[in-house]
Amino acid sequence: MMSCDTKVKEESGDATSQNNQETIEISEEQIDKLGISDVNHLSAATKRALKWPTDLGNEWFIQFNNLKPLKGDLAYEEGVVRRDPSAMIKENGKYYVWYSRSTGPSQGFGGDVENEKVFPWDRCDIWYATSEDGETWKEEGLAVARGKKGEYDDRSVFTVEIMKHENKYYLSYQTVKSPYSVRVKNQIGLAWSDSPNGPWTKSKEPILSPADNGIWKGEEQNRFLVEKRGDFDSHKVHDPCIIPFKGKFYLYYKGEQMGEEITFGGRQIRHGVAIADKPEGPYIKSPYNPISNSGHEICVWPYNGGIAALITTDGPEKNTIQWSPDGINFEIMSVIPGVDAHAIGLDRTVDNEKEPTEILRWGLSHVYNSWNYQSIMSFTSKRKKQHVAKGAKGTKK
Numbered sequence: 388m389m390s391c392d393t394k395v396k397e398e399s400g401d402a403t404s405q406n407n408q409e410t411i412e413i414s415e416e417q418i419d420k421l422g423i424s425d426v427n428h429l430s431a432a433t434k435r436a437l438k439w440p441t442d443l444g445n446e447w448f449i450q451f452n453n454l455k456p457l458k459g460d461l462a463y464e465e466g467v468v469r470r471d472p473s474a475m476i477k478e479n480g481k482y483y484v485w486y487s488r489s490t491g492p493s494q495g496f497g498g499d500v501e502n503e504k505v506f507p508w509d510r511c512d513i514w515y516a517t518s519e520d521g522e523t524w525k526e527e528g529l530a531v532a533r534g535k536k537g538e539y540d541d542r543s544v545f546t547v548e549i550m551k552h553e554n555k556y557y558l559s560y561q562t563v564k565s566p567y568s569v570r571v572k573n574q575i576g577l578a579w580s581d582s583p584n585g586p587w588t589k590s591k592e593p594i595l596s597p598a599d600n601g602i603w604k605g606e607e608q609n610r611f612l613v614e615k616r617g618d619f620d621s622h623k624v625h626d627p628c629i630i631p632f633k634g635k636f637y638l639y640y641k642g643e644q645m646g647e648e649i650t651f652g653g654r655q656i657r658h659g660v661a662i663a664d665k666p667e668g669p670y671i672k673s674p675y676n677p678i679s680n681s682g683h684e685i686c687v688w689p690y691n692g693g694i695a696a697l698i699t700t701d702g703p704e705k706n707t708i709q710w711s712p713d714g715i716n717f718e719i720m721s722v723i724p725g726v727d728a729h730a731i732g733l734d735r736t737v738d739n740e741k742e743p744t745e746i747l748r749w750g751l752s753h754v755y756n757s758w759n760y761q762s763i764m765s766f767t768s769k770r771k772k773q774h775v776a777k778g779a780k781g782t783k784k
Contacts (some may be wrong), residue, residue: 417437421436443720445721445770448721448770449770450768451728451766452767452768455764456765457762457765459525461762464762468489468508468511469486470487470545470753470762472752473548473558474628474732474735474750475733475735476583477736480519482518484518485513485558486515486547487513487544487547488512489507489509489512493507496608500567501565505567506567508546509543510542512529512530512533513530513532513544514528522765530585531547536565538564539576539593540574540576542562542565543561545561548629550629550631555579555580557577557578558577559575559577559638560578561627570610573597575593576593577666577667594670595627598617598618598672601613601621602614602615602645611647612646613645616646620644622644625640625642626683626685633714636662637660637661637662638670639659639660639685641658641683641685642656642658643656651703653700654702655702656682656700656701656702658682658685659673659676659677660678678717679717681698681702681703682696682700682701682702684730686699690743691740693712694710694717695708697726697747704719706726707719707720720743728750728752731750731751732751733746733747734746749767751763752765
């Protein structure tokens with residue numbers, strides 16, 4: 388019978404590697420929980436499992452349900468793109484949401500990029516809608532328009548997020564300046580208002596830009612030809628979300644690197660954070676960037692004195708929920724099944740401290756109805772506590 392402080396010395400088969408011996412302490416509880424057959428022969432997988440937190444339950448493990456269409460003005464409409472819903476806030480008894488809106492098909496980069504629409508999120512403006520029940524929506528109209536010709540946001544404003552702070556409203560969003568070529572560098576803009584209905588005042592300059600330490604190779608419009616890749620965000624900064632945190636403002640964003648590669652987890656997408664003393668900035672990028680190994684659209688929320696994040700779509704840590712006590716150093720709290728929801732719009736009206744994933748119970752997403760057109764739908768999720776076969780009874784918790 389093993390004692391609770393069993394120590395196992397793992398020896399390499401190579402006599403020249405005796406200095407690499409590792410002593411591991413294993414308790415009887417770990418032996419039983421992990422189903423270890425022989426404590427003197429531990430695989431690499433078992434060694435990793437022994438390092439998992441022992442107090443981590445299933446509180447962070449969830450499963451997403453199928454998306455459901457919305458009613459009213461946000462139902463799918465042929466010829467219209469509605470995508471990238473912001474988080475929802477509630478004012479005067481109504482939910483508010485902001486989103487990217489454009490019309491017409493996308494031609495790609497093969498045509499006249501100066502005059503045609505290359506992506507569904509190209510030539511977008513930011514619109515907003517309201518709802519009393521979160522299901523039937525009324526499109527209220529334009530919130531933030533593209534800038535005048537020659538301005539940093541003259542081509543498209545899109546992928547918007549809302550923050551309310553001290554009775555003032557802030558919209559952060561991506562911007563593109565014409566022409567929309569494959570090497571164009573996206574930036575982040577900001578608008579603010581005293582009312583969710585506007586009018587909105589836009590920042591005269593971007594509040595965040597890509598790193599400038601990458602070098603393109605040649606003049607050919609090929610984003611994979613580089614002499615130097617630069618930082619993780621040397622090509623684009625995307626998907627902004629500002630969270631008030633520890634007396635400052637943390638702007639979380641997605642970074643794309645010049646010469647982006649495919650890794651063993653998919654596209655080489657990572658997240659970063661920039662911090663400011665006030666909502667308008669200036670925002671200073673954290674020296675710890677990147678703060679994730681994976682991800683796509685930003686989905687973050689405060690929890691338990693720190694910041695939680697849903698990481699999806701790209702990279703070796705995709706489909707995980709992570710948490711950081713300081714908003715910078717994130718650890719994986721759960722690995723979840725594939726996520727059908729994209730560009731998630733959280734319901735910021737819920738009590739997100741009730742449990743770690745309460746804020747993911749219901750919200751908004753976009754769906755590709757076709758390559759040309761997308762619409763906004765609703766998602767739901769549920770805690771997954773047990774796996775029970777059909778007809779069998781599970782243990783009540």
